[in-house]
Structure formats: structure tokens, C-alpha cells
Amino acid sequence: MEKRVTFGKWTIGILFAVPQLLLIFTFFYWPAGQAVYWSLTLQQPWGGGNIWVGLDNFRSILSNADYWNSITASLVFAGISTGLAMFIALVLAALTDRQLAGSRLYRVVLIWPYGIAAPALAMAFRFILAPEAGFMAVVNQVWPGFWDPGLDGADAMASIIVAFSWKYVGYNFIFFLAAFQAIPRSLIEAAAMDGSGVIRRFWDIQFPLITPTIFFLLVINITESFQDSFGIVDIMTAGGPANATNLMVYKIYSDGFKGLDYSGAAAQSIILMLLIIVLTIFQFRFIERRVHYR
């Protein structure tokens, strides 16, 4: 059993926790509580009183086809971008783990994308993926009309997925590499002595032993894809074309701050919060069972 330092008086412990509790309360519980309250009332756009409407806001959102479209887009975005970011990072980390010269450099260089603010990287990708001037312009030269995120919803979705994945590949890579390196060398050697080749060793030994990391990253990536996608969507597509990339988090912003429907936006953010909570619980309940902790 780990030995823990404990405080003789519980008041001292509380005092140490107070600054953190204050921060969490001010910036999470209070606004979240306000959102719950707003979602149950009809707020006036310019302030000055409200009307209690119960669950009417939720009813009107859930009966709106646009909202369901937004949920679908969010799930598509979350699924593909998480899969892409994790798969690329896993391959890169597995390859890096085998040839370690310069791995310290990779670690630093590959964490940089994660440090870039989403709007900044979105701006860069907007230029890179611009149909008339960027890298994709060359492809359009060969197949005219092949690529235009401004017109084609699928292209727009692909653009934001690429931008988001690019940011999270580096983040995932760091965790995967650390997980691979935490596997004792002798285990890989023992498997080699047992006659197992590189690919077989990966599936039989390395992959099962990094499942805790895979699971952790799965939770983080999906949660972040619901939240951190805002800046990318805002700069690259602004939810368009025709709501094709109007992810839930972006719809909250546009309905609330542009459409001035505070109550509807509050109700949407409550639904998004519940969705993330449910997904996380689901992952812990059902996926974690397949995780091997050492």
C-alpha cells in the first residue's frame, strides 16, 4: 500500500483545496448551473427578465432536423478524426520505438502541433487546402472540380478532419511512444527468442501492453473532438456548406451568439455535456474491460 502524507487537522486540508475549489466553482459549476437554469427558461436577448418554460427548449431542439444533422456531423467528425489521429500516431510511434536515434528530437518536434491554437492551425490549413491556390489546386488542375470545401460538404468535413487530426497526431504520438518505451526491452527479446517476427510481436506483446494508453487516448480524443473542434470549424468552414460541418459545439456558438437564442444554446450545451458524460461512462464500462493493466 502506498504511504500517503495526511493532515492532522481536516481544516488544513480544506484550506489547501480552497483555491482550486474556487476556480472550479467560478469557471465550471457556476456557468454550468447557469446553463441548466437558462435551458429551462426563455431568456431575453438583451437581458431583463425571463420566463420559465420547463423542458420546452429541449423539445424544440430535439424535434429540429438541423440539430440531428449537427449530432450526426459531430459523431462522424469524432469517429474519423479520432481514428485517423490515433492510427497515424500509433504507426509513427511503433516505427520510432524500433529506431531510437534522435527520438528526443521527435518528441519535441511532434508536440508542437498540439501547442498551436486551433484557429491558427485552421488558418494554415485553409490556405493549404484552398481549392484555387493551395496544394489541392494541383489536384483540381488534373481533375477539375474534384475538390472544393466551399461547395461540397464532404470536402469541408474532410478539411476539418485533416486539420484536427494533424493537431492530435503529435499529442497521441508522445503518449504512444512513452507507452512503447515503458515495455521492458527483454519482453520483446523474449518474444523474438520464442520465434515471433516483428509484426507478430507487435500484435501479441506490444499492442496488448499499451491498451491502457490506447484507452486513455480514445477518451481524450473523442472528448476533445467535441470541444476543441470549434476554432477549426469557425475559421475553415464556419459550419458550412449547408450545415455540413455545423458540429454541435459550433452550433451552440452560432445559435447563441449569432442567433441570440441563449436558451436554445444553453439547452444544446447541456445535451453536449450529457453526451460526453455518457460516452465516457460507456468507454469506461465496456472498453476498459479489454484493457490489460500491469
Added chain:
Amino acid sequence: MASITIRGIKKNYAKTQVVHGVDLDFASGEFVVILGPSGCGKSTLLRMIAGLEEISGGEIAIDGTVVNKLEPRERGCAMVFQNYALYPHMSVSQNIGYSLKVAGVPSAERQQRIQAVARTLELEHLLDRKPMALSGGQRQRVAMGRAMIREPKVFLFDEPLSNLDAKLRVQMRSEIRKLHRRLNATSVFVTHDQVEAMTLADRLVVMNGGRVEQVGTPGEIYTRPASRFVATFVGAPAMNILEGTVDLDGLSLLGGSRRLAMARAGLPVGTKVAMGIRPEAVRLVAPGTAGALDATVDLVEELGAGRVIYVDLDGAPFSVMTSEAVHPEPGSQVGLKISPEDMHFFSSETGARLDVFKASVPEPAL
């Protein structure tokens, strides 16, 4: 069963060379122990045989086939690792059977062979457990089972007992020995523990600084160490070494403050030598006895069956092991009687053994 031939094996890491041209021959079915201090290149040599380490120069052949470029799995070796290297996410039976699974052995036959190995190692009741839930000794046995089940031509052991407690180590030592007698596969065992080395080995290879110092049976290594290094490394307490110079009728020791009279044969007067004498070969006599060296007792270590007496010989440390019932007080004087036939001589410059004072030298005229 396979012989191993090692010719001029070298290993470099970047610019540092850790193994400097080693030549060895292991006969089929032999139990060879490679003994040496940490960093002497013994594990590197073993890993080169296993194929886990690139060979920088020279050639390794197993059963006459040069294996330099072969993958570990193609060499027919099995290895037991120092930290056991059990797959933590697999049960004991999966651990043992993994190599068969990789080799595509059908499940029924695999289970049968796992059972057979488990029976030999008394692991039957543990087959469903994960390595986490095993004790050190049990993990060790699983690691052995994993090596055994493949029926390899060669067993390689990389300090497999060093993580066990003293009692378990002795027990596993005899189990490994018994196992070898039964399987009779060529075994190479690397250790820094000389007791392990002496008790297990058919033949002992002593390494130091990436070179082989001596190859021989444990008896030969103990009685005729080929160099000063081997002499002081093998044997506990370590052999005493006294620097001296050969003079007309004996040895002048410790810069001339002490001398031992004896007949000498072959070494020119003035040769600087390191005289070695095992603590257990020194006899304690009364101080002032003719032909003996007088010394002051520093410390007495009680071992139960005997005692190690550390004495001070004009500032030089010296130890005596005796099973006689003598208990000298620290600070008291004792006489040390050393017979010429028990002495070993090594060159002061190279440390190589000098075989000039034969065991047949008559008792010195005193």
C-alpha cells in the same frame, strides 16, 4: 544438442569496444558458465550467441552453421532472462506455450506439451495465473518452462538467479543442474556470482574487460588461476596478493620489510612478482615462529563452521580462513605460516601466471 564455436568475436558500441576478440568452443551437451564482474562483456557475448545483439566482428557457429546473420528464432536457442521477461498479459500456460503458438503447433498438442513441462517444473496448479500473481521462484520456473518447451539445441541463461533470495537461489541452482542432466542440451550460463559458477559449471569461462582470462573446470580455475585477476576474482574471501621481488634464497615482500625463504627455480633474481596465497591455505601459528610472518589481528568474522581473520601485514590487508578453534583477539599478534606449494606467482607487470615454483619444490631450508 549442439556445439558452439566462437571465433574472434568482437563487439563495438559506437566507439567503445566491449568484447575484444573472444575464441571459445563449447562441446555438445556441456554446461558452460561465463563468469566475470559487471561490464566484462559476458552478457553481451551471450546475447550475440542468442542473436539479440549484432556481431561487430568474428564468427559464431552453432552445430557448424555460422549464425551471424540469422534471426534469433532461426538459431535454435532458448533464453532465460535475468528479470524473467514473462509476458504480463498472458497466463502461465500462455507464456509457456507462446513459442508453440507462434510456430503453429495445433492447440491439442500444445496443451499436452504445456502440461508435460508444467509437470516437470511443478507448475500445474499455477497454469491459469498471471505472472503478477506468482512469487519470484515461480516466475523463474515459468521462464525455464518457456525455454524448455521448445526443446532447443542450446539453453542460454542470463543471470537468471540474481533476482532471487539466497535460499531460493541455492534451490534453483540444483534444479537447473538436474534439468540439464535430464535434457542434456548445451547450456551457457552467465553470472557474476562465483558460487553459482563453481557449482553449476562443467567448464568455466572467466572474463574480464571484454577478454577471456581463463577457460577450465572449476577445479582448475581454483587451483591454477591463469592470471592475477582470476586468482582474486574466484574464491571467497579473495586470494591474498603480496607484491615482492625474487632474491637469492627466497622472496622479499612488501618493499623488503618481510621475506620468505624458499628454494626458487627459474626466476631470475630481481624479478618483481605478485605472490598469491588463498586465505584457506594459510596456517595460524604462534607469533615469532621461524619461517612465519608476524601480523596484527584487525577483525575476526565468525562464520560458524570457521572464521575469517583479517590481519594487518605492515599496512597490507591479508586474510586467513581457518576452521580450527582459535579466536585471536583484535590487536593481538599471530604468526602466518605459508607453504611454498600453496603459493601462486603472477607477473607484476602483466598479471599472468608464472609457473616456476613447482609444487614439487622441497620444504625450504630455514
